[in-house]
Amino acid sequence: MTLNIEDLHQIANIEKDRIEGFQHRINVCVAAGCLSCGSNILKESLEKEVSRRGIDNWCKVRGVGCLGLCKAGPLIAMETSGTYYQGVTVADVTDILDSLGGSPVSRLVCPSDAPFFRRQSRLVSENCGRIDPERIEEYIAEGGYEGLYLALTEMTRQEVIEQVTTSGLRGRGGAGFPTGLKWRTVSKTTDVVKFVICNADEGDPGAFMDRSVLESDPHRVIEGMAVAGYATGASQGFIYVRAEYPLAVKRLRLALSQAERLGLLGNNIFNTTFSFNVKVRLGAGAFVCGEETALIASIEGRMGRPRPKPPFPAEYGLWEHPTLINNVETFATIPLIIRKGGAWLAGIGTEKSKGTKVFALAGRIVNTGLIEIPMGTSLRDIVFDIGGGIPDGKRFKAVQTGGPSGGCIPEQFLDMPVDYESLVQVGSIMGSGGMIVMDESSCMVDVARFFMEFCMSESCGKCVPCRVGTRQIHDLLCKITANQATPADLAMLEDLCDLMKNTSLCGLGQSAPNPVLTTLNYFRDEYLSHIHDKCCLAGACKPLKEVP
């Protein structure tokens, strides 16, 4: 079956009519965060109660993707009135249904005009919390797959790439490589077989942006991949998603079969010569498989270990063919660029970092959850305005960005705009978008130790500096937090960090010292106090651990 634009519009209209036929629509968040606090049970009992009351012809209970404020889950949104309810339990079902058409249940109301919601600009996550991720029709009703249609029928491959280049979009996986340039490179290779890979091996501790996008709006990623396939000349795509995201995998597979059923994937999409298929590949829980060459090895069925670059995957990738690898969020931005034009996205953000970025707020912050903000928003706005500040009246100490490859940014840089360059300047990186906030009760040496422990257990073991270096650094950090270290140990710590940074094979090893280096830079007094005064300034480390 092949669709044309009329079919697409018809699907959209039918779906819109269907949805709008319901006077009241109750959107229950069924993304991982809310699910874990029982939103599926809540949804069931809402549905039961609705049908028991016999109001199911004008009231619809829908499962939708992430509403963002994960800490207040389970969240539900009353679409007609625009009211958000937080921390809803099964016991609240009657009250909520009683209030339909009347005034909202005040004890549950989550102020939706709070900065958390007001300050965001949701582009990539525009459909999150608004559509049922398990129904392709709802995605189409929101303009989904129109971008793919436009690209295939009205644009040449070059024009698509030009739009992406104009948009200034940079890789959302962390390094910030210009997406247009990458696409152009792959499109220039002459091999007839090329691949598109979506990197959904999100592994940073505290990061769940990709997970949320995949769980809330999987079709957006698939559409982005198909556009990329068209632009680069690839006809096969792979989504490499970690097996720890079973819900994302389930929804992706469902989305793929729906898209195939409608002919949005497969042969001769929209009656053009373009054919594109997507397969899901599961990662078995190795952080290093987020590194592109290790990821490729894993898809090929080999051990997930990086190889030296060059040659880069764009030239020599999956099964030795040119391969485009982008992150989930990058692909999810593509449909918008095609629909609204590259210049539109370029109008958002800062000079060198365009568009918006999704961040996962975690740690000691009031509003734990998912946010999407324009590039260039200051850290202070993110932490104190959108994030609601630090709970329990504690003092802000640092924010960790970029996961184990990133760094800890102290208070003095709070007014810094969040973009790729600024973050690098202070020793951190944008990373995939995890933000872990720490207050005065966190010991920064212990934070560094935590990240180094992570890198140590996730190091693939191929190159010596990373394999042995992570272990040596971890041992030293343990020694410091246990108040057993000497000034010579501190010198050795810095020496090892420098060694790893300069001689490791892949990005994991080269950036693994970043949390240590930034904390050494900004919180050296905490290291010194552990070493000289044998005490933890934050009062977090208890010197009980025996050091080997």
Added chain:
Amino acid sequence: MSNQQPKKLRTDLNPSRLLTFKINDQDVSAREDESILAIARQNDITIPTLCHLDGLSERGACRICIVEIKGSVKLLPACVTLPRQDMEVITHSERVICYRKKILELIFTERNHVCSVCVSNGHCELQNLAVELGVSHVRYNYLYPRHGVDASHSRFSVDHNRCVLCLRCVRVCDEIEGAHTWDLMGRGITSRVITDLNQPWGTSETCTGCGKCVQVCPTGALSEKGKSVAEMIKRRQFLPYLQMMRGRHEEPWQK
């Protein structure tokens, strides 16, 4: 899309070219698919190596052969880095030597290398590297991990305490012998070479007993049984010969 001919990337898109560049201020010429290490050796410039072995695929993993390249902040392994026209390579700057030493010291801390009781004492590449790089003591803390010895094979034994994870055994078994008995399990600091599905070597059904792994092992990790301290001398002459006879390397001057 359809008007593109199937092409083999490296050969057609980038037809093999000759170029000139500099190693330690010495002008050298190279084919663009020859590694910096290969060119250095052709010009009698010694770059220390550990995981590299002529005749096996490159891994770029041990980082001992790192060199400095003018204009590049990172140090790059000579074994897997291709030269570019007018590149300036420095093989023995103070910085490079310093890093090589540290990497070697890390290798020494990783397992339990007790030279004085080792079958390869005096014939060991790790030991030789220590002499070559002037490593007379190790500044980092020794990890003293607990590793075992597998002497279940009738003619050979493996002592994991002496393994440096260069994976020459894995590569020679797979690429030359074609048996793929050896492989790697675990990751990071817990990585370990294994035979078949992590079973005693003596019970391996794929091992042909050819002993190539033993001969290519740079240390005393793999040895022939019946050898005492310092008696295990490795014979690697077979490898370039086998490679040449199989025509894997197109030209003899690549050796």
Added chain:
Amino acid sequence: MAKIGLATTWLDGCSGCHMSLLDIDELLIDLAGKVDLLFSPLVDRKTFPDHADVTLVEGAVSSENDVKNILTIRERSGILVSFGDCAITANVPAMRNRFPVDDVLRRGYLETADSFQSEPTAIPSKNVEASFSGIPHLCRMARPIHEFVPVDIVLPGCPPPPAAILYLVSELLAGRIPDMKNRTRFGA
């Protein structure tokens, strides 16, 4: 040339390095004229002198007594030489590091003892170490000297060759810090 005050001592080692020192044979006589041997397992003195210009330390730091001794030695020595592989890498003594101290003692002193006459039941089931009263408490691991105190010169080898030892001492006598490169190696 002024005589230098030389001390030699061993911690957890096999005395092989000292044997190698004696192996410089007739040159020992020359050497005797140039150094004052203040303290050594080879001489009678029981306590470490207040100051030695040069101290050669053989062996790894293995017991609490060793830790105490090496700290004193460092304090009272001008130039401290890690003498041999055990001092530098902990070498053979470190082979016990992979096992708990109790297991090591049980294996070394009970299970493999030729003259162990008692009934097998006499082997204490727990806390073997407690039954060895009077000997210094073993540390969990044997470690190189330089992990405890700064070391000025390292002289690898198991044992270091006599020529290397002679070179080291002659250079020190000449007032130079010797460069031991290419004269010896681990396991030599």
